[in-house]
Amino acid sequence: MRLYHSSNMIVEHPDVQHSRNYLDFGRGFYLTSIHKQAVRYAQRFKRRGQPAWLNVYELVDDIDRWNIKTFDTYNKQWLDFVAQCRDGKDVGDYDMVIGGIANDRVILTLDRYFAGEISQDETLGLLRFEKPNIQYCIRNERMLNESIVYIESQQL
Numbered sequence: 001m002r003l004y005h006s007s008n009m010i011v012e013h014p015d016v017q018h019s020r021n022y023l024d025f026g027r028g029f030y031l032t033s034i035h036k037q038a039v040r041y042a043q044r045f046k047r048r049g050q051p052a053w054l055n056v057y058e059l060v061d062d063i064d065r066w067n068i069k070t071f072d073t074y075n076k077q078w079l080d081f082v083a084q085c086r087d088g089k090d091v092g093d094y095d096m097v098i099g100g101i102a103n104d105r106v107i108l109t110l111d112r113y114f115a116g117e118i119s120q121d122e123t124l125g126l127l128r129f130e131k132p133n134i135q136y137c138i139r140n141e142r143m144l145n146e147s148i149v150y151i152e153s154q155q156l
Contacts, residue, residue, distance in 0.1 A: 001059045003031040003136060003148070004038035008050040010153040014057075016141050025097035025137035026085040029144055031057065032101070037133050042156050052156040058149045059136075063096070066143050071099030074106070074127035079120065082110070095140035100132025 005011055019027040032038050042052040069092060071078040078099055084091045100106070106127065113123040138144045 001033060001061075002035075002151075003033055003057045003059050004035060005029070005031045005055040005057065006038050006042035006045070007053050007055060008045040008048075010053055011055045012150050012153070014055075014144055014148065014150075016139060016144060022086050022088055023137070024082050024085060024101065024135070025099070026090055026139060028097070028137040028139035029148075031059075031136045031138070031148075032134060033136070034133060037101075039156060046156070054154045054156055056151040056154070058151055060147050060149065063143075063147055066095040066140070066147070067093060068096045068098065069094040071097075071132075074100050074124070074130055074132060076120070076124060079110075079113070079123060079127070083114065086110075086114070095138065095143040097137045097139065098134060100130075101135040106130055 005014065014029045016028055019029065021027060023030070032041075038054055042054055045052040069081075071081070081091055081097075081099075109118075109123055109126045112118045113120065118126075138148065
């Protein structure tokens, strides 16, 4: 499976250590299978006057041996997981987490929820209309090294 990672640099040798804290699925190397989403995300670097790179990888087919958590929808489990990760808590012993990205519309709803402005039920009610844009977060360095093959980097 082809996966993409947007950055302000070529990332030929990805790692987990350079990840920021408090992200949707915790510290890890984030990718998407949606080319258009990756290109759109890379535009934020250009807006900051930085170079924008689309790094392309192949995910090997033999990933069944890893501990993978998948969220198919924006549901209570996804919301609880993201809330804990964004609070800096390492949730679960997962090698990879797959699920919806908190895009601009979703993040506005989440911000209101985290600020206590809306309830969990109201949040989930608003999110049910959103179609998840899938992201992959590889949280295990060994899995990253063994399951991701660098293909190329394209400057945008």
